[in-house]
Amino acid sequence: MKYFDKFHPDNFYHIYNHAVGKENLFRKHDNFIFFLSRYDKYISPIAKTFSYCLMPNHFHLLIQIRNDKVIRLLAKNDNDEFDFHKFIMQQLSNFLNSYAKAFNKQCNRRGALFLDFTRRKEINDESYFCKLINYIHHNPVHHGFCKLPSEWNYSSYNSIININKSSKLERNAVFDWFGGIEEFVEFHQNEKSILDL
Template identity: 85%
Template sequence: MKYFDKFHPDNFYHIYNHAVGDENLFRKHDNFVFFLSRYDKYISPIAKTFSYCLMPNHFHVLIQVRDEKAIRLLSKNDDDEFDFHKFIMQQLSNFLNSYAKAFNKQHNRKGALFLDFTRRKEIKDEFYFSRLINYIHQNPVHHGFCKSASEWDYSSYNSIISINKNSKLERNAVFDWFGGIEEFIAFHQKEGSIDLDL
């Protein structure tokens, strides 16, 4: 199983990382909120987000990298030798480093916070998309933090189904995969917590 697929324009990826050792990435509500604000600053410009889940010691995100034109405009680089993958990796690194630096300062700690490799798996199968979104949302259920995906405040589940609230998530595309909001909810209820071959 490949965990370090290269980033390419328009492709979908499951991204996840874990805290070092027994450390937690998030110790209080404000940490979750700040992480999402850093995510919006560094990742939203380079990728569309379809689902996420923040757990105390790890996180999962399903994204689609934006097209090459958008990334080149962001990078301000029109060189023929432009390294697309390297630029996306740098944005990801900037994001995690920005969060870790602030977290360390707030909690008076030193050293690495995340594992030194962020796993990324390219997703090509449409059926796997639905199962992966469910897997991401069911993570807190799987780990015993709650009994249903809707009970966890730090995932995209409730944002996706709150159709009257604005969201930067690709809500309509998610509903298209499932066949609508009712089918989205029913799939999560029917499948429950599942394991994927990660």
């Protein structure tokens, strides 16, 4: 299926999900920060992060799943029948459920917060990486929340270009794809952010 590719070691994925109905995933600054802390707990151990954007009612991530050895160590499972995809899906589920439970408690709401199925698309075309990162960073511009990617506080754009501040993002790999920090900034200034998802 186009939007539900299986997870495999070392592969890259565009992952995105949306709030149910007209609900928002984030109502205030603290929600965004808490979401990232949950992400760090559940997803950072299983994946490298190249870019992200958190919008009021949806999010986008570009990640690379870690290698088989790392995942098996985390899962404490060296069995030949280990289901790699199932373990990654469980981590993703734990991440979103952890956030949703806290959000529901804080906002005195009940029920599902995210759509049932988190979409995931395997990325294996190198030329697509730059376009996808640009698309992710331009999401708040596209939706009218700001005029420039640098004006949105809840994406990886500023963390990537702020080279004097440490980051868990794969900053150097991103710069390699674009050809350097200047090229990264220029690409974001000049390229359209339209993608066929």
